[in-house]
Amino acid sequence: MRRILIANRGEIARRIIRTARRMGIETVAVYSDADANAPHVAEATLAVHIGPAPAAESYLRAEKIIEAALKTGADAIHPGYGFLSENAAFADACQQAGLIFIGPGADAIRAMGLKDGAKKLMRQAGVPIVPGYQGDDQSLDRLQRSANAIGYPILIKAVAGGGGKGMRRVDDAASFADALLAAKREAQRAFGNDSVLIEKYLTCPRHVEVQVFADTHGNVVHLFERDCSLQRRHQKVVEEAPAPGLPEALRRAMGEAAVTAAKAIGYVGAGTVEFILDVSEGVEKAPFYFMEMNTRLQVEHPVTELITGYDLVEWQIRVARGEPLHARQEDIRINGHAVEVRLYAEDAEGGFLPSTGRLERLHLPEGLAGVRVDSGVVEGQEITVHYDPMIAKLIAHGTDRTVAIDRLIGALDATIAVGPKTNRSFLARLIGHPAFRTGDIDTGFIERHLEDLAPITEVPDRLLALAALAAATPREKPDMSSPWTALGPWRLNLPYRQSIDLFLPDGAKHTVTLTRQADGAIAVGGLDEPLTGLPAWRDAYRFEVDFSGSLARAMVLTHEHSLEVRVGGLTFHFGLRDEAAGDKGALPRDGKLTAPMPGKVLGIFVKPGQSVAAGERLLVLEAMKMEHRLTAPATGIIKAVHVDENDQVPEGRLLIELDVEAASA
Template sequence: MFDKILIANRGEIAVRVIRTARRLGIATVAVYSDADRGALHVRVADQAICIGAAPATESYLNGEKIIAAARETGAQAIHPGYGFLSENPDFVEKVEAAGLTFVGPSSQAIRAMGLKDAAKRLMEKAGVPVVPGYHGDTQALVALASKANEIGYPVLIKARAGGGGKGMRLVSDPDAFPDALAAAQREAKAAFGDERMLVEKYIQSPRHIEVQVFGDKHGHAVHLFERDCSAQRRHQKVIEEAPAPGMNEETRIAMTEAAVKAAKAISYSGAGTIEFIVDASDGLRPDRFWFMEMNTRLQVEHPVTEMVTGVDLVEWQLRVAAGEPLPRTQEEITLAGHAVEARLYAEDATRDFLPATGTLHHLHFPDRLDTATLRVDAGVAEKDAITPFYDPMIAKLIVHAPTRAGAVDGLATALEQTEIAGSTVNLGFLARLLRDDDFYAGRLETGLIGRKQDVLTKTAPLQERHLAAAIAATSMAEPSDRPNDPFSAIAGYGHFSSLVHKRTVVHDEQLLEARVSAQADGALAIRLGNDPSDQPIIVRRDDPIRIASWPGHVTVFEGADAVTLRVPDRLQSAEESGAGDRLRAPMPGLVKLVRAAVNDAVRKGQPLLVLEAMKMEHTIAAPHDGIVAEIAAEGAQVNDGAMLVRFQEAE
């Protein structure tokens, strides 16, 4: 076994690898960019070394710097995590040429499965069922459109390199094919440096079920059962679980045997995942699944497999890389209970899951659950920042229970007890998805979120009691449990009557005014508006409302939802406190396309420009009807909060 390893990654996967390495007595080296100088994975590793500037191309994607760091620190092996260089065969060869061990498969295996079209041809030869489609080299629009017509609409346009939903478009209408192809090519080129596409038949009631496989250097290969990853938004996984709901033994045997056959076809060593698309229109059947792709690395969702099998997959990776045989035979790997995982992202579900940034001024996860086992794999801690340079994942919450219902209920409860302030997050959306009738019943398919997106992303309106509690938190006064002692609530004390505080907050672009005063019983009376005759809302110290105050803001938590109010500086004018008639960049990015001009009359929801950020394209639409007075220039690089569009003032 190794004495020291370097983790060529960041965030929660780096922290997770360090946890297993420490248990095995292996020293760890973290690498970090300038943006990650104080990151959690840097703080928990035994050693840490800077490898470059914030952009991934200058740090986490720079193989030479990573190998140099491993040699400098005396690391014997490099664990790539997932993403970045984890499936780069050239990097694997450079690692081995430097006399180091790559914790993963061979470069030959990665190359064999790295391009979706070549991988599917290989799987066809191995007898693994493959989705009907075009996987050839011709990339001309006319040729691809012709193939799409032959396959039959709807079709999926997919980047032949990469994954994660980037460079993918669903096309139902032949007339929409040219624009969809162009958009997918732009996105694929930005994300993977490869704009070549393949076209596949779109399965109408699809489920995404994958099988965890593992091989060693002695010719052995096993599976660790299946995971269901059908709950997706924008072709990216949101909630994963093991085993797959509704799985019958006949289909499981067929699917896992096909997965092991695929792994053996390329003499696979290490952790890998065979992803299948499944036609679930008539339940799960052994003749209704097809190979999509193989991920030649550890998956983000690997914890659910660990929870139901009792296997530490990172430990297996390290042992196999060190030349040991697989720790268990196929017969010794068994299923126990059910596990569900939710990916907690900094993103705005109400704005089509737009990635968000920000500092996590308040971060709290529950310690435990009463009826299930909770695991939190976090890559950040309180006060850490979510930057625009990398994937905006905050953490993964995983729950294991004897039954699926117990695991789903437990995960929903864990999300409802989680508190995050400082960045927009998808907590409420995840909790609503878990409580959705179709999801709860196991009626899964990849279009579930898309069909119900409006309902799943709709947040409850701000209640007056929450607004009052938030305003109370911004006041110098606070509820007291010693009402007869004026010094226990000194800010609320007046010689002849309670002192009244006037407070102003901003919610949903609106200025809200209130008057706060202390009562004789120690509670606070909050009057919304300026009319002193209005009935006050009473806020007491023991009210079960969760609140977090942070610089210039206060966040109120209700279940898994949160509402943040901005507290303007008292010296700001009312005009400065408001949002104004401007549309600002939600994150740093490149203005890729501009679809409106000065003096154009636009309607609410009309696309105005396309912002490229985090390697994906985001359409910025008009928030209301209006006339464009200013608009950002195409090709402009903008910062978070920069003005993109200014509308003319209404006459």
């Protein structure tokens, strides 16, 4: 295998290029209009343009990708994950074109591609599955009767695809029909297939998946498990390996079940068998059930690589070349612990809405001990509405789980991304949460602790002092050749004193006084407890203060008229001037509702002259693979609707005008 075309983009394309280069294999990148200047294009040996920005016109065009592979003399195609990676027709087309598909055979992809069929196969193989309905009768009556028989709560799941698309939890019979129609509509739009299955909803589940690998010689092994329980909208936020607190007997049973699943479909290559654990009575007694199998490499594969020491992309390439697996089951060991988070361009404090724009500043914590960074973007690049808004994956490895978490918090503190809003500070608070640290986790963790995970509003005196000192301390060392500098802060009668006004996000103002002393230390006043500190910048961002022998360290970022101070995974914002503004979440006086982000209008549920109540659904906007409901912020009458279904709208576009005064007249 001399040359591989990578049918993907972003961080996974760069990840594959890195391994291929080490193995002496050339690579071919493909790119859309939006990715012409993307890093994966520059790093590949060759690059081929395949179409406009929308994925449906570029990365999902199998014929264009195969044409590019043949034109550049590639021997094989690596699909990465997403896009065409689990498309059986694409795997067949590669083979028919004389190209090696670095993944499982098309038959295995088909077998696991539909969740209902996959569950039937697993039941026959003796792999436990969740109680539910996986039948062909998709009528409302049949599905409603099945849900009633299973008992609520139940989960409606699209039989095709993943990522939370076409999935709805239903808590009672009265809500079933609406939820079913919404799930089917979403599934049809995302996968071209509106069939669903019904499962018993486990109220306290953990999502644990097992990495499997198989070769063409009949060898199948597992590389232990990953816990992916911390999710939002059924999408993974934090992944770790091994699963915390998992009894050895349960770990072994799940690994054996995953190998059985792979053997049952004649699997070849890298795959992930996903299980759900019912931990309502504790993990020691938890039964596990097969959910689905992902017939590709996973986004979270780095945590497995870090605890086993194996390069899974290299394994994929070697298996595709016909080589046997280079490790037996008994050779594979767990070394330490690894945790991964996904840094997204999204507004975590504003309902996790996607954020777009230019990355004006980007510093990722590469080079920190035990930290790995996989990123698909660079400083100056645009985050667009066309693709997943992931900026980077940050992964930390340590001798144990505590070390890995601490290293990852340090990596998040050291991450700088200016431009689009990111979930960086939310991730740091999440993995620093006491319940996460103890391993008390399940898929409802984020929702249950959402209030605890909000930004910190109470600022201790020491942080106020540190922020004031950072604002007053120049980053550059003074020119000591000047006598005016060499004399220091000398005054004829009074000591040199400076006042710093710090404005908190809630509008509260703190005035801190700094009095410079003869020995260079600074007395900090205006606080409940007076402090004295000796400040110093260690580099452009690392700031520290020696408070009478107690050292306080922080990452400090300076923005226009504000400071951002990061300490131990917590982020504090301080304005340096009063810029108090009105409630941005309030309804504008003119009643004009605008698009909170760029997106596509999927549905409009009101018309001019219609009366609406506060909280009533007005419009559904799709952006970055997610649906966002816009609701009426107050009771009123629809004055005008300025968009149509399927319109692509920019951020700030006027969507609907609501007349509140008319309703109250």
